[in-house]
Amino acid sequence: MSEPRSKARPRHRRSRTALAVGVPLALTAAGTFAYGTDLGVLGSSVQQASAAAPAWATDTADGFASVNSLGQNGTYGGRGGKTVTVKTLAELEKYATATEPYVIVVAGTITMNPVGKEIKVKSDKTIVGAGTTGHIVGGGFFLGQGVHNVIIRNLTIRDAYQGIWNDKDHDFDAVQMDGAHHVWIDHNDLRHMADGLIDVRKDSTNVTVSWNKLSDNNKTFGIGWTENVKTDITIHHNWIRETEQRNPSTDNAAHAHLYNNFLEDAPGTAIKSAYGNYSRGATKMVLENSLFKGVNNPVIKDSGAAVVQRGNSFSGTSGRNESGGTAFDPKTYYPYSLDKAADLPSILKSGAGPRASIGTTASTKAAAATTLTVAADGSGQYRTVQAAVNAVPANNPSRVVIAVKPGTYRELVKVPSNKPHVTIRGTGSSRKDTTIVYNNASGTPKPGGGTYGTGGSATVAVEADDFQARNLTISNDFDEKANQSLNGHQAVALRTAADKVFLDGIIVSGDQDTLLLDTAAKDRPGRVYVSNSYVIGNVDFIFGRATAVVDKSVITLKKRWNGTSAGYVTAPSTAANRKGILIANSTVNGDVSNGSFYLGRPWHAGGDATLDPQTTVRNTNLSAAIKSTPWTDMSGFSWKDDRFAEYGNYGAGAGPASTNRPHLSDAQAANQEVADWLAGWTPSAS
Numbered sequence: 139m140s141e142p143r144s145k146a147r148p149r150h151r152r153s154r155t156a157l158a159v160g161v162p163l164a165l166t167a168a169g170t171f172a173y174g175t176d177l178g179v180l181g182s183s184v185q186q187a188s189a190a191a192p193a194w195a196t197d198t199a200d201g202f203a204s205v206n207s208l209g210q211n212g213t214y215g216g217r218g219g220k221t222v223t224v225k226t227l228a229e230l231e232k233y234a235t236a237t238e239p240y241v242i243v244v245a246g247t248i249t250m251n252p253v254g255k256e257i258k259v260k261s262d263k264t265i266v267g268a269g270t271t272g273h274i275v276g277g278g279f280f281l282g283q284g285v286h287n288v289i290i291r292n293l294t295i296r297d298a299y300q301g302i303w304n305d306k307d308h309d310f311d312a313v314q315m316d317g318a319h320h321v322w323i324d325h326n327d328l329r330h331m332a333d334g335l336i337d338v339r340k341d342s343t344n345v346t347v348s349w350n351k352l353s354d355n356n357k358t359f360g361i362g363w364t365e366n367v368k369t370d371i372t373i374h375h376n377w378i379r380e381t382e383q384r385n386p387s388t389d390n391a392a393h394a395h396l397y398n399n400f401l402e403d404a405p406g407t408a409i410k411s412a413y414g415n416y417s418r419g420a421t422k423m424v425l426e427n428s429l430f431k432g433v434n435n436p437v438i439k440d441s442g443a444a445v446v447q448r449g450n451s452f453s454g455t456s457g458r459n460e461s462g463g464t465a466f467d468p469k470t471y472y473p474y475s476l477d478k479a480a481d482l483p484s485i486l487k488s489g490a491g492p493r494a495s496i497g498t499t500a501s502t503k504a505a506a507a508t509t510l511t512v513a514a515d516g517s518g519q520y521r522t523v524q525a526a527v528n529a530v531p532a533n534n535p536s537r538v539v540i541a542v543k544p545g546t547y548r549e550l551v552k553v554p555s556n557k558p559h560v561t562i563r564g565t566g567s568s569r570k571d572t573t574i575v576y577n578n579a580s581g582t583p584k585p586g587g588g589t590y591g592t593g594g595s596a597t598v599a600v601e602a603d604d605f606q607a608r609n610l611t612i613s614n615d616f617d618e619k620a621n622q623s624l625n626g627h628q629a630v631a632l633r634t635a636a637d638k639v640f641l642d643g644i645i646v647s648g649d650q651d652t653l654l655l656d657t658a659a660k661d662r663p664g665r666v667y668v669s670n671s672y673v674i675g676n677v678d679f680i681f682g683r684a685t686a687v688v689d690k691s692v693i694t695l696k697k698r699w700n701g702t703s704a705g706y707v708t709a710p711s712t713a714a715n716r717k718g719i720l721i722a723n724s725t726v727n728g729d730v731s732n733g734s735f736y737l738g739r740p741w742h743a744g745g746d747a748t749l750d751p752q753t754t755v756r757n758t759n760l761s762a763a764i765k766s767t768p769w770t771d772m773s774g775f776s777w778k779d780d781r782f783a784e785y786g787n788y789g790a791g792a793g794p795a796s797t798n799r800p801h802l803s804d805a806q807a808a809n810q811e812v813a814d815w816l817a818g819w820t821p822s823a824s
Contacts, residue, residue: 197823198643198670199289199322201346201372201395204472208286208344213320215264215289216241218567223268227251234259234279243268244293250277254298254310254332261285267292269494277310278331283317283340292492294327303356308332316340327351327491334384338371339363343392346372351491354409356382362389367420374398374474377486380409385433390419395468397426400482403433410434413458417443422465424448427476429483430455437461451479469788473690473723475757508536513543523551523562523574530557537824539563542610544571550578555601555636555658561824562598564610569645572610574598579616580651581626589626592651596633601658604638606824611645618649618699630654634684639666640821649696650677655684660713667821678709681741685717687815688724695728695735695763703731703763708738709772710751718752718781720815726791727761737768740780745773752781754802754810764791767798785810 198204199213206212219239224230225246233240239262255277259265265279266272266289274295281288290313298310310332313323317340328335328350334357338345341364352358358381361371369391378385379402388394396415403411413435417423420442427449430436435457439445444463452459468474477485510526511518518541520526526540537559544566551574553560564572576597578590593599598612616629628651632641635656646653652675657664664684673680674694680686697703707726712718719738726737737760740751768784768791769777784792785802795801802810 199320199324199346200474201348201374201472202344202370202393203320203322203346203372205344205370207370208319210286210320210344213287213289213322213344213346215239215287215322216262217264219262224248230265231257234263234265236260239263241266244272244274246271247273247275249275250298253277253300254308256280256311256314258282259285259288262287264289264291265293266290267294267492270294270492272492274312278312278314280311281313281315281318281321281342285315285318286320288318288320289322289324290326291322291324292326294329294492296327296329296331298331300332302332305332305356311335311337313337314339315342315345318342318345320344321346323347323350325349325490325492327353329354331355333357334360335381336360336386338369341366341368343369343371345369346374347376348372349375349486349490350377352376352378353380357384358382359386360384360389361386361391361394362419362421364390366390367392369394370471371395372468372472375477375486375490376400377490378402380404380407381411382409383412384416385411385414387416388418388421388423391421391423393466393468393471394421394423395426396423396428397474398477398479398482398485399428400431400486401428401433401436402431405432413438414455415445417445419443422463424465424468425450425461427479429453429479431483435459439463449476449479469759473725473757473759475723509539509541511541511543512547514545514547515543518543522549523547524549527551527553527557527560530560532556534559537561539824541565542572542574546573546575548575550576550596551598553598553600553602553605555603558602559604559824560602561606561608562610563606563608566609569609569643570611573613574610575613575615577614577616578629579614579621579624579626580628581624582616592626592628592630593633593654593656595628595651596630596654598632600632600634600636600639603636605634605636606640606642607632607644608642608823609644611647613645614648614652616649634666635664637663637665638819638821639664639684640823641666641668641671642821642823643670645672645674647672647674648679649675649699650679651675651681652679653681655680655682655686655719657683663716665816665819667816667819669821676705678706678739678741680707680719680721681709681711683711683713683743684719685712685815685817686719687812688719688721689812690722691724693721693724693726695726695730695761697730703734705730705734706736706739706770708753709741710738710753711741711743711746711749712752712781714748714750716750717815719754720810720812721753721755721758722812723757725759725761725789726755726764727759728763730763732762732790733765735763736765736770737784738777738782739770739772740775740777740782741772742775747775750780754781754783754785755787756785756802756807756810758787759789760787760791762790766793768793769798 203213216239245268295312312328417439447461578595614631633654666686710718738753
């Protein structure tokens with residue numbers, strides 16, 4: 139066991155599930171992705187590009203497209219490649235069929251010639267519309283055998299229809315894949331094509347189709363056409379309306395996870411639905427929280443197929459509505475959260491399809507943001523990150539992006555409170571490519587006398603509101619083993635003491651006290667949203683006074699300096715009547731002994747009995763490293779007098795409710811969602 143905190147220690151700790159409707163920020167499956175999974179960012183534009191890609195074009199896929207398989211760890215498209223803006227068919231085809239990675243921004247309407255042309259996209263591509271202006275007319279895209287890591291987003295693909303409703307002669311699809319894998323089709327408007335809107339064929343797998351409008355077509359979405367049972371596919375948050383068949387039709391899919399889709403057949407229209415979701419052959423389908431309105435035969439299954447239904451809603455439907463057999467648990471492959479079926483019309487009518495206001499065009503972004511470049515080799519404007527921070531004007535009114543080229547930056551970085559709206563972003567293809575690291579500890583002597591204290595030991599200290607960090611590693615590599623004589627081994631990698639802090643796609647690494655999430659003062663708010671990230675440590679390594687969410691991330695447990703396994707994940711010091719630390723939709727694991735780590739303990743900073751520490755861990759995969767009694771006391775304060783609870787956790791380290799392991803009720807859990815913590819703030823990447 140690690141030692142309890144001493145009150146005399148100079149710790150100096152001053153005292154809906156998606157980011158927004160239609161803005162899923164996804165990551166590799168929590169159950170399978172390992173330390174070192176990369177999250178890419180966009181490279182610089184080439185000469186054709188009058189603007190860079192929308193900021194959200196750096197998102198990575200969720201669902202089965204995020205799973206590490208077939209040698210591809212998630213789906214991130216053209217990360218690390220150049221960003222090009224295209225306005226002609228020749229330009230689009232040139233870059234989509236190139237062998238190197240590209241982020242291709244479609245700005246304007248591109249008409250296919252001849253009609254029905256399907257551009258043969260190669261691997262490692264992001265094809266994304268600029269706002270709502272990106273239209274592909276009269277054709278679409280084809281992904282052939284072995285093509286992988288492709289993202290198609292924010293486009294309208296339309297009007298290859300040849301005047302024959304059930305067209306057998308023209309195979310003109312919006313998106314067709316034959317033997318492709320790791321494909322993400324997201325936020326598109328697909329309509330009025332000659333054949334299918336989407337065809338996922340010939341053992342294509344690791345596909346996610348999300349937040350699309352699919353409409354005005356005979357055949358919507360076909361999956362299969364093979365005797366093999368290999369396809370893994372996630373279909374969520376799609377608005378499917380005025381379509382007749384294949385909504386979708388899923389044939390011989392190994393794992394088909396459909397959730398939060400809205401299928402609508404409005405009365406008085408010429409198009410009548412033949413059926414809704416169809417589980418064919420040997421498909422195993424999980425169908426959750428979807429809404430079927432006016433649809434004939436809303437759910438059909440073959441005798442050899444499985445459909446497990448949960449939480450679906452049916453309004454004005456008729457005919458077959460079937461379920462049966464055993465399927466699978468999607469959460470063993472990736473994390474996800476469900477919206478209520480009744481809320482889908484409002485959610486999807488406003489959130490599905492191409493975006494303009496959230497996915498703003500790059501020209502809008504460029505007008506609002508200043509970019510400063512950092513490169514250790516002198517090829518940037520500044521050689522150190524701190525020099526770039528120093529160059530930010532005091533009280534700057536708009537976003538300043540500090541773009542840090544790959545390398546290791548051994549320095550201390552402080553963003554003072556008078557420099558808000560700063561983003562520090564690594565520009566490498568991986569968040570491991572750019573590292574800011576130092577090795578101060580609480581007991582490290584300061585040059586002018588005294589020691590740094592816990593808060594002062596931070597490699598990166600953020601005191602400015604509206605701060606963001608993306609695609610980099612922040613580390614404290616203090617060597618405990620070599621400094622056993624030092625009094626005070628707490629060594630912070632990142633300290634925040636501000637409001638609206640967004641940490642997206644980063645690694646925060648240390649041992650004791652890795653991530654200090656604080657506020658500027660006890661009576662000041664401090665909201666922090668950590669997503670798609672790794673936090674690594676062993677003792678109280680997520681701690682502090684902030685209202686903080688760790689969402690869709692991996693918390694990696696680490697052995698102590700002497701090789702023993704013992705530790706605590708959280709140490710909240712929450713003020714009364716505020717929310718503390720929420721861990722949601724994540725994974726807690728590591729190479730440590732079973733039953734050796736607590737989820738948390740209450741830190742009453744300075745012995746302050748008025749504090750009311752809070753940690754909630756929900757919908758999270760807990761490894762066997764977690765103790766069966768996951769909470770413990772600290773410095774004379776009982777955890778049972780504060781706020782510690784779980785809800786909906788799973789994995790070897792999860793356990794039933796008891797007096798020593800409280801669980802939230804469903805009613806309590808409804809008030810402890812991510813949105814409740816963020817309290818009206820919608821983080822978005824800048």
